[in-house]
Amino acid sequence: MLPYILALVLLLVGVFGIFTRKNLIKIIISISIIESAVNLFLILVGYRSGGIAPIFTARMAEISEFADQAVDPLPQAMVLTSIVIGVSLTALLVVISLRLHHVYGTYDINKIFFARESDEE
Amino acid sequence: MNFLLPLVVALPLGGGFLLALLPGRFLKFSSFFFVLVAISILLSSILLLPGTGYYEIGGWIFPLGINFSLDGLSRLLLLMIALVGFAVSVYSASYMDLYTSRIRFYALFLLLWAGLNGTVLSGDIFNRYVYVEIAVIASYILVGFGCAPHELKAALKYAVLGAVASAFTLLGIAVVYSITGTVNIAQLAARFSNFTEPVFIGSPAFFAGFLLVLGFGYKSAQAPLHVWQPDAFSAAPASVSAMMSSALVVIVGIYAMSRTVFTAFGVVALLCWLMVFLGLCSVFLGLYYSAKTDRPRRVLSYQSISQVGYVLLAVGLGGIVYSSGESLNLSIWLLVGGLFHLLNHAFFMSSLFLALGSAEFNTVDVDCCDAGQGIFVDLPLVGCVSAIASASAAGIPPFAGFISKFIIIAATWAAGFPFIALLLVFSTLGALPVFYRYISRALQGQSPVSRRPVTLLMKGSLIFLVVLVVSASFLILPPLRSAYLDSAAVSLLEERPYEEKINEWEKIIKDAGDSDRKTGGIEQ
Numbered sequence: 001m002l003p004y005i006l007a008l009v010l011l012l013v014g015v016f017g018i019f020t021r022k023n024l025i026k027i028i029i030s031i032s033i034i035e036s037a038v039n040l041f042l043i044l045v046g047y048r049s050g051g052i053a054p055i056f057t058a059r060m061a062e063i064s065e066f067a068d069q070a071v072d073p074l075p076q077a078m079v080l081t082s083i084v085i086g087v088s089l090t091a092l093l094v095v096i097s098l099r100l101h102h103v104y105g106t107y108d109i110n111k112i113f114f115a116r117e118s119d120e121e
Numbered sequence: 122m123n124f125l126l127p128l129v130v131a132l133p134l135g136g137g138f139l140l141a142l143l144p145g146r147f148l149k150f151s152s153f154f155f156v157l158v159a160i161s162i163l164l165s166s167i168l169l170l171p172g173t174g175y176y177e178i179g180g181w182i183f184p185l186g187i188n189f190s191l192d193g194l195s196r197l198l199l200l201m202i203a204l205v206g207f208a209v210s211v212y213s214a215s216y217m218d219l220y221t222s223r224i225r226f227y228a229l230f231l232l233l234w235a236g237l238n239g240t241v242l243s244g245d246i247f248n249r250y251v252y253v254e255i256a257v258i259a260s261y262i263l264v265g266f267g268c269a270p271h272e273l274k275a276a277l278k279y280a281v282l283g284a285v286a287s288a289f290t291l292l293g294i295a296v297v298y299s300i301t302g303t304v305n306i307a308q309l310a311a312r313f314s315n316f317t318e319p320v321f322i323g324s325p326a327f328f329a330g331f332l333l334v335l336g337f338g339y340k341s342a343q344a345p346l347h348v349w350q351p352d353a354f355s356a357a358p359a360s361v362s363a364m365m366s367s368a369l370v371v372i373v374g375i376y377a378m379s380r381t382v383f384t385a386f387g388v389v390a391l392l393c394w395l396m397v398f399l400g401l402c403s404v405f406l407g408l409y410y411s412a413k414t415d416r417p418r419r420v421l422s423y424q425s426i427s428q429v430g431y432v433l434l435a436v437g438l439g440g441i442v443y444s445s446g447e448s449l450n451l452s453i454w455l456l457v458g459g460l461f462h463l464l465n466h467a468f469f470m471s472s473l474f475l476a477l478g479s480a481e482f483n484t485v486d487v488d489c490c491d492a493g494q495g496i497f498v499d500l501p502l503v504g505c506v507s508a509i510a511s512a513s514a515a516g517i518p519p520f521a522g523f524i525s526k527f528i529i530i531a532a533t534w535a536a537g538f539p540f541i542a543l544l545l546v547f548s549t550l551g552a553l554p555v556f557y558r559y560i561s562r563a564l565q566g567q568s569p570v571s572r573r574p575v576t577l578l579m580k581g582s583l584i585f586l587v588v589l590v591v592s593a594s595f596l597i598l599p600p601l602r603s604a605y606l607d608s609a610a611v612s613l614l615e616e617r618p619y620e621e622k623i624n625e626w627e628k629i630i631k632d633a634g635d636s637d638r639k640t641g642g643i644e645q
Binding site: 011014015018024027028031034035037038041042045074075078081082085088089092093096097099100103104112113 | 251261281285288298
């Protein structure tokens with residue numbers, strides 16, 4: 001049960017970060033934290049204690065023996081996909097933040113979003 | 122025709138990547154190629170309309186591998202995306218003169234299209250999530266395509282909140298997987314129908330459904346979660362706003378949501394009530410804010426929220442009536458009304474956004490377009506298209522928008538929700554002055570200085586769309602209705618997809634004594 005609670009705590013840390021931090025970079029880090037928490041949860045769903053990696057090798061005689069020991073491979077495949085999505089999203093957010101930094105010279109969202117129109121180029 | 126199924130995703134995906142490789146000097150060729158890809162997607166979507174079926178990707182047998190499935194609802198939506206997408210592509214080929222690096226735009230637009238088609242077709246909820254992400258990430262970039270500060274800010278707001286919504290969607294999928302052991306929609310339908318205990322507030326299934334509905338609800342810009350939409354639609358190029366309001370919002374929002382709640386979970390009344398709540402909020406908040414503002418892009422954005430609210434409301438009510446088991450006929454009518462309004466919304470919203478975009482194209486005076494005064498004075502065709510589309514959106518009798526709203530309101534009343542029906546009558550009447558003001562302001566006063574004439578391609582796509590707006594009414598005639606709308610509603614409500622094949626598989630799994638997934642799983 002403990003790993004689940006820790007994943008939940010990690011998720012809440014990320015959500016807290018998004019809604020309280022004012023720095024764009026910190027907000028992007030919070031998003032990565034949320035994504036990691038969800039990935040962790042997915043891995044936990046497929047985990048069994050003392051399980052082996054889900055790779056069928058010649059050392060195992062029976063497929064049923066393998067099925068009794070291996071952890072669930074499907075969530076791992078999902079996590080792999082979700083990590084790729086997360087990375088591309090992070091890259092996109094960083095690029096947008098950089099462009100905004102070029103214009104406003106700051107990462108502070110208060111200064112960016114409530115800037116007077118005359119400050120914009 | 123099943124070999125065409127992967128093609129409607131592969132064509133835009135492949136075309137998009139090829140276009141992304143082209144250097145900027147092949148502009149003419151790339152515009153031509155872009156429109157060619159759009160036409161071929163439209164053709165394959167039309168060819169797919171008569172049939173249903175599934176396609177196993179990579180040859181992995183059906184419930185085990187990833188699959189595309191086509192049924193009554195998805196073939197209709199596939200055609201809707203293709204029609205709007207085709208019109209928007211032709212339009213963009215000359216509208217995008219306003220922007221630099223147009224080839225990147227073409228590539229991203231096709232990526233968005235591939236994501237939408239994949240979302241409609243994919244037969245398991247995790248792959249649906251991946252396709253939704255493809256579409257949505259492409260749309261984040263397209264919203265900020267102009268790279269002006271306000272455009273980047275709109276894209277950032279949309280992307281940051283969208284990332285959170287996506288993470289919660291994925292969490293919902295993880296919970297669904299942990300209670301059922303599958304993500305295949307057909308298998309989920311079979312396993313959820315075997316659940317003996319009902320879904321109640323606090324049960325894991327409800328928690329998962331709640332996360333999924335809210336996650337998809339964010340992407341469909343439903344009322345409490347709509348904050349990104351007006352900014353994004355005001356900042357994006359007009360063709361992107363048109364594609365997003367008519368296709369992205371309803372496909373990755375309403376379609377993904379209702380497929381989950383209806384087909385996978387098996388019509389859960391609690392989640393349907395949540396959909397009705399979101400729909401009702403959007404109908405009124407959208408109307409309220411659209412009446413408060415004068416800026417044309419914002420009027421259209423808020424009206425889009427309001428109109429999509431009708432669809433969600435009707436679909437949710439249909440689910441409630443169906444799960445109470447009172448009248449199957451009435452629930453089908455509610456869904457038919459909702460789906461018909463969804464199609465109408467796609468056609469009239471894309472015409473409105475493209476017409477507004479033509480006015481912006483015509484003049485470079487941004488402030489004047491932002492004020493909306495006299496923008497259609499010098500453009501009779503554009504003004505005419507806007508007026509017809511507004512009439513349909515406002516629900517003026519001969520047009521399709523009236524018919525769909527009438528069906529929704531009448532069926533809501535007949536289903537025993539007279540209060541909601543009265544609210545809807547009130548909001549329909551409230552939309553009339555909003556559109557009247559929008560059109561009359563645009564047609565009166567000093568017209569801005571014309572810089573670029575509206576090109577033939579843009580005019581052609583506007584005429585194409587306005588023909589769709591008008592001819593959509595024919596869909597409600599009995600032979601067409603029973604062939605398309607009714608079968609779409611039935612496929613959402615009643616069908617347990619590929620039941621025999623799934624039952625066969627469930628039996629094999631049971632015989633193999635695969636009981637460890639639930640018992641020996643996680644507890645340490």
